[in-house]
Amino acid sequence: ESLSSQIKASETILKYGIPDRGPDIRVYDNHILSYDQAKKTPVWVAEYITKGNIDGPADRRKIKFKSDPNVQSQFSAENSDYLGSGWSRGHMAPAGDNKHSQEAMKQSFYLSNILPQNLENNGGFWNRLEMYCRDLTKKYKGVRIFSGPLVLPTTDENGLHYVKYPVIGKNEVSVPTHLYKVIIIENDKSEPLGLGAFIVPNQPIGYEHHLKDFQVDLKQLERSSGIIFTPKLDTVKIPDLCQIDSCDLMKRDKFELYMIGRKLQGARTLKYLEKVWSEIETKNLTPDNYLINLYNSRKLELTYEEKVKRKCSVKI
Amino acid sequence: ESLSSQIKASETILKYGIPDRGPDIRVYDNHILSYDQAKKTPVWVAEYITKGNIDGPADRRKIKFKSDPNVQSQFSAENSDYLGSGWSRGHMAPAGDNKHSQEAMKQSFYLSNILPQNLENNGGFWNRLEMYCRDLTKKYKGVRIFSGPLVLPTTDENGLHYVKYPVIGKNEVSVPTHLYKVIIIENDKSEPLGLGAFIVPNQPIGYEHHLKDFQVDLKQLERSSGIIFTPKLDTVKIPDLCQIDSCDLMKRDKFELYMIGRKLQGARTLKYLEKVWSEIETKNLTPDNYLINLYNSRKLELTYEEKVKRKCSVKI
Ligand SMILES: [Mg+2]
Ligand SMILES: [Mg+2]
Numbered sequence: 001e002s003l004s005s006q007i008k009a010s011e012t013i014l015k016y017g018i019p020d021r022g023p024d025i026r027v028y029d030n031h032i033l034s035y036d037q038a039k040k041t042p043v044w045v046a047e048y049i050t051k052g053n054i055d056g057p058a059d060r061r062k063i064k065f066k067s068d069p070n071v072q073s074q075f076s077a078e079n080s081d082y083l084g085s086g087w088s089r090g091h092m093a094p095a096g097d098n099k100h101s102q103e104a105m106k107q108s109f110y111l112s113n114i115l116p117q118n119l120e121n122n123g124g125f126w127n128r129l130e131m132y133c134r135d136l137t138k139k140y141k142g143v144r145i146f147s148g149p150l151v152l153p154t155t156d157e158n159g160l161h162y163v164k165y166p167v168i169g170k171n172e173v174s175v176p177t178h179l180y181k182v183i184i185i186e187n188d189k190s191e192p193l194g195l196g197a198f199i200v201p202n203q204p205i206g207y208e209h210h211l212k213d214f215q216v217d218l219k220q221l222e223r224s225s226g227i228i229f230t231p232k233l234d235t236v237k238i239p240d241l242c243q244i245d246s247c248d249l250m251k252r253d254k255f256e257l258y259m260i261g262r263k264l265q266g267a268r269t270l271k272y273l274e275k276v277w278s279e280i281e282t283k284n285l286t287p288d289n290y291l292i293n294l295y296n297s298r299k300l301e302l303t304y305e306e307k308v309k310r311k312c313s314v315k316i
Numbered sequence: 317e318s319l320s321s322q323i324k325a326s327e328t329i330l331k332y333g334i335p336d337r338g339p340d341i342r343v344y345d346n347h348i349l350s351y352d353q354a355k356k357t358p359v360w361v362a363e364y365i366t367k368g369n370i371d372g373p374a375d376r377r378k379i380k381f382k383s384d385p386n387v388q389s390q391f392s393a394e395n396s397d398y399l400g401s402g403w404s405r406g407h408m409a410p411a412g413d414n415k416h417s418q419e420a421m422k423q424s425f426y427l428s429n430i431l432p433q434n435l436e437n438n439g440g441f442w443n444r445l446e447m448y449c450r451d452l453t454k455k456y457k458g459v460r461i462f463s464g465p466l467v468l469p470t471t472d473e474n475g476l477h478y479v480k481y482p483v484i485g486k487n488e489v490s491v492p493t494h495l496y497k498v499i500i501i502e503n504d505k506s507e508p509l510g511l512g513a514f515i516v517p518n519q520p521i522g523y524e525h526h527l528k529d530f531q532v533d534l535k536q537l538e539r540s541s542g543i544i545f546t547p548k549l550d551t552v553k554i555p556d557l558c559q560i561d562s563c564d565l566m567k568r569d570k571f572e573l574y575m576i577g578r579k580l581q582g583a584r585t586l587k588y589l590e591k592v593w594s595e596i597e598t599k600n601l602t603p604d605n606y607l608i609n610l611y612n613s614r615k616l617e618l619t620y621e622e623k624v625k626r627k628c629s630v631k632i
Contacts, residue, residue, distance in 0.1 A: 005345070006343040009343055009344070009345065009346070009348065010343055010348060012364050013362050013363060013460075014341075015506075015548075016460075016545075016547065016548040016549035017547035017548040017549075018340060018341055018547070019350065019360050019362065019462065019546075019547070020547045021350075021359070021542050021544075022542070025326075025334055027322040027325055027326055028325070030325070031329065032325065032329050032330055034335065034337075037543070038540065038543075039542070043337070046329050046330060046335065047329060048329045048331070074538065075539070075542060144329075144331070151479075153483045153488055160482060161482060161483045161484070161488065162480060162481060162483065163467075163480070163481055163483060164478060164479070164480040165478060166477060166478045166479075167469045167477045167478065172469055172477065172540075190331075219390070222390065223390050224354065225354055226337050226338070226353030226355070227335050227336065227354075228335065228336040228337075229332075230335075231333035231335075231336045232331075233333075
């Protein structure tokens, strides 16, 4: 009786349908997300990565950020919201988790998977956290990841608790105060082996912090975000990820050499190549043979390309 | 093929279920709402009111605010969050829309239907807006209402757009910057006759403003809230409520006399009764016969009650 009267109430009160905040989930080739039509950012983005999907030929240089064609335009972020805002476009499902498929990587550049992220954080600490997740696939069969934004309160000089965050562009995209990640590693039987929850301020983090500095109890993240991430899994019994594995992110020198390597690969002019290479000296780094060889071969390639170009432009 | 690969992706990526932000809708006897587990307030509250459900014997004095027993305690607001916070407990589905049923009224006092509202706004402008909605049922067969909170950006002295709002209590209940209402009136065939959307700052409003000062285009409210309120209704063709009806709220004098009447009815001591009655003079109001009779009869009742009480307390 109570149920049928509730159904009757629904039919009367919601005669014109359930107020719609968009689909609960949006499914892509290699990630699934829930999108916040008010904030114009994801709520959560889920991934399952293995050795298999983080390696492959997909090339991010062929891809541009774009509004998600699946999101209604009135609720969509646009590139113009981000450009000149002072905030970078931060992936939640990282491009680098989609190396196996150009299409999957393309989908990771939809703005439904993006939020306004501090540039140094995006390229630095958060990047190293993403690399740590990918490294876990070398040791564990699968890695389950949930990423997303938070707006957390602070306390002002009068002891008042309040939430404050910028919005950018004409679509008023919300800039989160923090980003979260839940990481679950799985054993060969695909059983959960370790779980860690992390809340990282959307600010420059630098190299002084260990990942554990940002570890929180999953319950705390659930309360702040309003989300139970794995409703069908009793997470209480799962050991702490940072006890099972190290939670050590890549060290500064190694990371900076890695980033220089990526920039050398991406260099399109000799001038830029030399500028990148000079970072080795200014940052007081010691390149390994791989990097020296990479520099030399890119130098040869670009020298040849620029010679050809000069000749052609003279001829034309 | 694309669909089946998406289903496969869902099964793998969301092996432990869809991240859960609570049920999409929560159905009560006379209202339906969606609850924000992160903000600990409703997202939207829907009602359909008629002459039939705004009249009756239900008595709000027998009811106390309480946490919604249907909301998981980790996501629930509590009375202690509100008490001493400086913010009142503001109904979205008003208690006064549930006079036909004590049970429905009781449900309207669940904190899932409540948000932190400026006290003057709650008892004043917003109250008058709710009374206006009830008055509409005298002229129109049905009135459809959606109410809820918004956090809207402001611009600081440097031209920066940001959102700022307090959170209260240990559960960090979000205090909205604004409240919204969508009102649809229906004709005798239950067809939509007029629609108005309003965004009211969560501040004292006073009597200087007309309701139209807060009217917005429904599209604007949809974009800010991320909600399409009536997905099965083409709202574009529906005339403006304030053109069809007046959107005139009750005038100051009439409203203050009405509020005094309610306080007289609720008075439990002679002292309080006299204090309320003295407002007539200090506010320079002219009571009508109904109010004068109400005052006199309450005075007789309370005089008698207090006499009895004195006698009894002497005896015991
Ligand atoms: Mg990134
Ligand atoms: Mg109220």
